[in-house]
Amino acid sequence: MSAPKSDPAKQEAVSAADHKYVFHSWSAQGAISPMPIASGSGSRFWDHAGKVYLDFSSQLVFTNIGHQHPKVVKAIQDQAEVLTTIAPQHANDARNEAAQRVVELAGDHFAKVFFTNGGADAIENAIRMARLHTHKHKVLSTYRSYHGNTGAAINATGDPRRFPNEFAFGHVHFFGPYLYRTNFWATTEEEECKRALEHLEQTIIFEGPGTIAAILIESVPGTAGVLMPPKGYLDGIRALCDKYKILWIADEVMSGFGRTGKWFAYQHGAAVPDLITFAKGVTSGYVQLGGVVISDAISKTFDEKVFPGGLTYMGHPLACATAVATIDVMKEEKMLENATMIGETILGPGLKELAKKHKVIGDIRGAGVFWGVDMVSDRATHEPLAPYGASSPAMNELVAACKKHGLMPFNNFNRIHLCPPCNISVEDAKLGLEMLDKALSEIGKYYTGN
Known part of the structure; x- marks a missing residue:
């Protein structure tokens, strides 16, 4: 991966042009601020300011072979x-x-x-x-x-x-x-x-x-x-x-x-x-x-x-x-075999360990490089951390914390989805869980159960 260049002026210009000319899906146009992206490589992409993200979203769950193969x-x-x-x-x-x-x-x-x-x-x-x-x-x-x-x-x-x-x-x-x-x-x-x-x-x-x-x-x-x-x-x-x-x-x-x-x-x-x-x-x-x-x-x-x-x-x-x-x-490159291995040995067991540490994790489901985590405010009642059909301050803070630590998750309602590329390395899969661990530590205050 070539080192991303930091160009804050380009970052600002791309953002301004996007806001002026581009009509985005599923959004009130004045309420969004899309992230300007410069390029990517493998399991990472970065913006024009040089901020690098480990892509655990595969964008909208489609970069199955990573970026720029x-x-x-x-x-x-x-x-x-x-x-x-x-x-x-x-x-x-x-x-x-x-x-x-x-x-x-x-x-x-x-x-x-x-x-x-x-x-x-x-x-x-x-x-x-x-x-x-x-x-x-x-x-x-x-x-x-x-x-x-x-x-x-x-x-x-x-x-x-x-x-x-x-x-x-x-x-x-x-x-x-x-x-x-x-x-x-x-x-x-x-x-x-x-x-x-x-x-x-x-x-x-x-x-x-x-x-x-x-x-x-x-x-x-x-x-x-x-x-x-x-x-x-x-x-x-x-x-x-x-x-x-x-x-x-x-x-x-x-x-x-x-x-x-x-x-x-x-x-x-x-x-x-x-x-x-x-x-x-x-x-x-x-x-x-x-x-x-x-x-x-x-x-x-x-x-x-x-x-x-x-x-x-x-x-x-x-x-x-x-x-x-x-x-x-x-x-x-045996990417299906890699996806299976990552799910069975890294993501599945790793998420179970995170659930022991963070009570806001209610349920974990998945296979391969396709995982969903139900976030709750009470494990006993399964009360979701955001209502059906909407987000919440807690979920917004969780997603923001993930991005701050360099992790890009896929999120919907009260769930975080972990969907990295099929060819993600063991090291990057573990790193993603470490980033998620840090982000989860910042929203523990939203858990209200025992």
């Missing part, structure tokens, strides 16, 4: 010299190679890839495929979920961002398993799994199986808290879909491409979905790309029937070349 940067440069862009109705090598690699990672059940520009439009098109294949219209998804900010995707989303955007039709929500804040009065993972599936089946029955095209779930709900599904839950989803002739759409936008130590998070079990949506880690975010992996049976539906969808930049050559290079370096 030289082999992937080179692949983008090489592709730009050959074919920078081409309309999607044409064939090209980069798209063919990317599609083949993704299908091979998904397995024999799958046939083709429909490329999109990102995760939200992958969800849109997966829902469209499911409706056209089944001739049914409803889509079931969980309350604790995020699927993107476009018409059907935001309505499938469970979190409060859907409230001002509820214009699409046919979306029904149900409760998924979450033992720490169980909706089913469960006391064990087994009870939570069984009762969550019973609740889902009742939802199917009362909504009418003949009206339901798909059940859409994140294989591991990410923004909602890194909610690891209990053993048997995804098998139960598969069984209910088969019983009631419903398709299972696995949203792997955040959980895919090594995040949990598997190419796709559903591969921790034996059950296989009908459609897979992906984005983020497939290119490590270097060039935006998403897509839908389509099972053989659904692909055949559209051999003679027109699929009524497309995007100007779908399968963009630069993006597809980036995906090929990203997948290849992940294999060559």
Whole structure:
């Protein structure tokens, strides 16, 4: 990593121009002050003032291979010299190679890839495929979920961002398993799994199986808290879909491409979905790309029937070349194995040790380099450190303290998510936990329980 230069004048100029010209997402524009970023390398990035951050957010959980991986940067440069862009109705090598690699990672059940520009439009098109294949219209998804900010995707989303955007039709929500804040009065993972599936089946029955095209779930709900599904839950989803002739759409936008130590998070079990949506880690975010992996049976539906969808930049050559290079370096450098090792030997045990020291830690969940920490003011009542759908002074101070100590976490409501790159070193993983330890020490005053 080259030493970052300190240029406070540049820092101020970038910030001023951003405030003047750029309209940011999910924000009241006058209430935010975006951090100006100069560059990054590996597990770190830095601002123009020279402040370096250890990236435990992977930005929005997408820099799975870290920042500025030289082999992937080179692949983008090489592709730009050959074919920078081409309309999607044409064939090209980069798209063919990317599609083949993704299908091979998904397995024999799958046939083709429909490329999109990102995760939200992958969800849109997966829902469209499911409706056209089944001739049914409803889509079931969980309350604790995020699927993107476009018409059907935001309505499938469970979190409060859907409230001002509820214009699409046919979306029904149900409760998924979450033992720490169980909706089913469960006391064990087994009870939570069984009762969550019973609740889902009742939802199917009362909504009418003949009206339901798909059940859409994140294989591991990410923004909602890194909610690891209990053993048997995804098998139960598969069984209910088969019983009631419903398709299972696995949203792997955040959980895919090594995040949990598997190419796709559903591969921790034996059950296989009908459609897979992906984005983020497939290119490590270097060039935006998403897509839908389509099972053989659904692909055949559209051999003679027109699929009524497309995007100007779908399968963009630069993006597809980036995906090929990203997948290849992940294999060559054994990043999935590294992610698994980091989760099992550093992050998981390390977070448990921090929980012994800091009572504001209520619950810990995760796998690989995908971890969620519930922050509470009272362990006995599980009172969250911020209310549902909002932040709080305590959480704001925690995030600020992390940044002060050089750690960039991913946070949502009362949770801190630790999502470093899949190729993070043991030393940096330990360093991140040390930084978090210091930050947690600064908010102990907010704990009010015994």
